[in-house]
Amino acid sequence: MTMLPMEYSLRGLTRGRGRTVLALMGSLVAGALIATASAFLGGMESALGSTASPSRVIVMGAGSEESLERSEIGARVPGVLSASVQGIRRTAGMEHVSAETHVALPIAVDGAEAASDNGLVRGVGPAALLVHPNVQLTGGRWPERGAGEVLVGSSAMRRLGVDPAAAIGSRVVLAGAPLTIVGTMQAPGSTIDGEWWMPLEDLTTLMRRETISCVIVDLDRATIGDVQAFTLSRLDLELAVLAERDYYASLLAFFAPVRVLVAVVATLMALAAALGGASALAAAFSERVRENAVLETLGYPRHAVILDVLLQCTIVAVSGAAVGGLLAQWLFGGMLVEFSMGTFALQFDARATLLAAVTGFVVAIVAAFLSTWRWIGLPTPEALRTT
Amino acid sequence: MSLIECRSLCKDYQRGGEAVHVLDRLDLSIDRGSYTALMGPSGSGKTTLLNLLAGIDRASSGELLVDGTDLAQLDRNQLALWRSRHVGYVFQLYNLVPVLSAYENVELPLLLHDLTAAERHRRVVEALESVDLATRHGHLPRQLSGGQEQRVAIARALVTQPTLLLADEPTGDLDRTNADAVMDLFGRLHRERGQTIVMVTHDEAIARRAERTVRLEKGRLATVEVAR
Numbered sequence: 227m228t229m230l231p232m233e234y235s236l237r238g239l240t241r242g243r244g245r246t247v248l249a250l251m252g253s254l255v256a257g258a259l260i261a262t263a264s265a266f267l268g269g270m271e272s273a274l275g276s277t278a279s280p281s282r283v284i285v286m287g288a289g290s291e292e293s294l295e296r297s298e299i300g301a302r303v304p305g306v307l308s309a310s311v312q313g314i315r316r317t318a319g320m321e322h323v324s325a326e327t328h329v330a331l332p333i334a335v336d337g338a339e340a341a342s343d344n345g346l347v348r349g350v351g352p353a354a355l356l357v358h359p360n361v362q363l364t365g366g367r368w369p370e371r372g373a374g375e376v377l378v379g380s381s382a383m384r385r386l387g388v389d390p391a392a393a394i395g396s397r398v399v400l401a402g403a404p405l406t407i408v409g410t411m412q413a414p415g416s417t418i419d420g421e422w423w424m425p426l427e428d429l430t431t432l433m434r435r436e437t438i439s440c441v442i443v444d445l446d447r448a449t450i451g452d453v454q455a456f457t458l459s460r461l462d463l464e465l466a467v468l469a470e471r472d473y474y475a476s477l478l479a480f481f482a483p484v485r486v487l488v489a490v491v492a493t494l495m496a497l498a499a500a501l502g503g504a505s506a507l508a509a510a511f512s513e514r515v516r517e518n519a520v521l522e523t524l525g526y527p528r529h530a531v532i533l534d535v536l537l538q539c540t541i542v543a544v545s546g547a548a549v550g551g552l553l554a555q556w557l558f559g560g561m562l563v564e565f566s567m568g569t570f571a572l573q574f575d576a577r578a579t580l581l582a583a584v585t586g587f588v589v590a591i592v593a594a595f596l597s598t599w600r601w602i603g604l605p606t607p608e609a610l611r612t613t
Numbered sequence: 614m615s616l617i618e619c620r621s622l623c624k625d626y627q628r629g630g631e632a633v634h635v636l637d638r639l640d641l642s643i644d645r646g647s648y649t650a651l652m653g654p655s656g657s658g659k660t661t662l663l664n665l666l667a668g669i670d671r672a673s674s675g676e677l678l679v680d681g682t683d684l685a686q687l688d689r690n691q692l693a694l695w696r697s698r699h700v701g702y703v704f705q706l707y708n709l710v711p712v713l714s715a716y717e718n719v720e721l722p723l724l725l726h727d728l729t730a731a732e733r734h735r736r737v738v739e740a741l742e743s744v745d746l747a748t749r750h751g752h753l754p755r756q757l758s759g760g761q762e763q764r765v766a767i768a769r770a771l772v773t774q775p776t777l778l779l780a781d782e783p784t785g786d787l788d789r790t791n792a793d794a795v796m797d798l799f800g801r802l803h804r805e806r807g808q809t810i811v812m813v814t815h816d817e818a819i820a821r822r823a824e825r826t827v828r829l830e831k832g833r834l835a836t837v838e839v840a841r
Contacts, residue, residue: 237712520708525697527690606669
């Protein structure tokens with residue numbers, strides 16, 4: 227295919243430098259916005275998605291299926307369930323049945339006057355590590371019952387502005403109760419990374435409640451149907467069962483309006499920036515109507531000239547958008563966002579980079595279209611007469 | 614032997630719903646190796662005829678053969694390719710690419726030809742030497758005078774060794790000294806290389822440099838004068 231020389235394309239960019247810089251800035255802002263929106267959505271999806279497992283089910287209070295924090299079931303349910311359902315996964319004789327209480331509480335670093343943050347606190351026993359295998363103890367030890375101890379996720383600590391590496395031994399106040407951090411944990415990409423874990427009994431006492439929130443069960447040979455049969459046979463316990471994956475999928479669906487809003491707002495803002503960039507580029511190129519006609523007179527086919535304009539627009543817009551994406555990653559990468567289910571980190575991944583680059587390419591196509599539109603519509607003799 | 618044959622050539626435009634006959638059944642023959650000046654009042658169809666000969670405009674009716682090729686049979690891309698092989702075009706306002714050096718401007722049409730880099734270099738150097746700009750290779754258009762810019766434009770038109778050199782008022786933007794230099798160059802190209810030249814001009818003195826002057830009036834052939 228006939229193309230104009232690369233020197234022509236590259237040096238073409240040095241003309242009208244002010245407009246080239248404006249176009250670059252427009253693409254940069256558009257790329258940064260799109261990459262950040264993608265990182266937000268990706269972070270939320272990943273946090274909720276990677277928290278769930280296909281083999282796990284959640285047994286919770288009937289009528290509270292939309293939120294574990296609202297769920298209340300009897301403290302004896304885990305034992306009854308364990309005795310009634312055959313085929314629950316076991317490791318070293320220990321069943322993968324985790325009784326848990328989930329509450330959102332104000333949390334402050336000891337000495338601070340007011341609560342610094344709200345955090346999701348999970349009351350758990352040792353079986354929690356069996357049903358949440360993505361959780362890794364990264365420092366310290368498991369909290370002891372009755373000792374006022376707590377385990378903290380790395381994101382949760384960072385939200386309070388404390389380095390997770392230096393967290394052990396720190397004192398925090400949860401709902402007015404002073405506690406000591408004795409261990410740190412990590413669950414990359416999961417909402418658990420932003421949680422506080424303490425012994426179930428301690429949290430139950432702290433909250434002055436006699437119930438727990440749920441039982442998380444990891445199934446081996448048993449199916450969710452077996453657990454459903456149990457809940458139906460024990461209507462007195464008022465239980466409901468959900469596949470963990472469905473629970474987090476419904477949460478994701480619950481947050482769909484937020485995700486749509488983020489996507490729409492970011493797209494609209496990016497569109498404004500992109501149109502600014504595209505119009506600056508188009509203005510720079512539309513002055514070249516006569517030059518394009520001269521190239522055609524020299525023997526260059528129209529598609530070669532259009533491709534050259536597209537190439538020049540692509541160089542400016544895609545590089546601007548890519549730099550915008552990288553800049554956003556540098557500025558906001560790893561930034562933690564709190565939502566009712568915990569915390570997630572903005573996830574600048576290949577999708578965010580690709581979307582930023584695609585945004586740049588769209589800017590380039592729009593700019594190339596606007597730039598060449600006038601020339602394409604003019605007969606060559608008329609184009610040669612333009613000033 | 615004729616290189617160009619125009620038979621009953623017409624070019625009409627629509628202006629405000631009214632048809633304007635810019636060329637009206639024009640019959641004209643131009644020989645290979647000839648040097649022709651096209652003259653006539655404004656609106657007589659000189660530039661339109663030149664554009665038709667270059668294949669950058671299309672006739673409304675009639676026949677136009679250039680070196681045996683019926684231009685009406687070629688589509689836009691084929692015309693571009695044909696032009697790159699057969700036509701060198703010199704504009705009144707030079708129309709050099711401002712970001713390319715004199716050398717690169719002259720090389721630009723050669724990139725459409727299947728030539729080695731060495732052959733391309735040889736031809737560009739030769740073309741710039743033929744217009745006395747051997748020492749201006751690296752200069753950008755803005756660093757050259759008007760006369761020098763036009764000579765670069767002529768080198769660009771000649772570098773592909775075209776069958777036909779077309780010039781639209783090539784001295785229209787130059788002072789007398791530079792205009793004479795350009796006309797001397799055209800005369801030399803015609804005499805020494807047998808280059809076929811068709812040039813549009815308003816200037817009688819410039820037209821006298823050609824061996825034949827074709828005068829158009831209202832889109833028709835008025836007179837043909839042959840220089841002695």
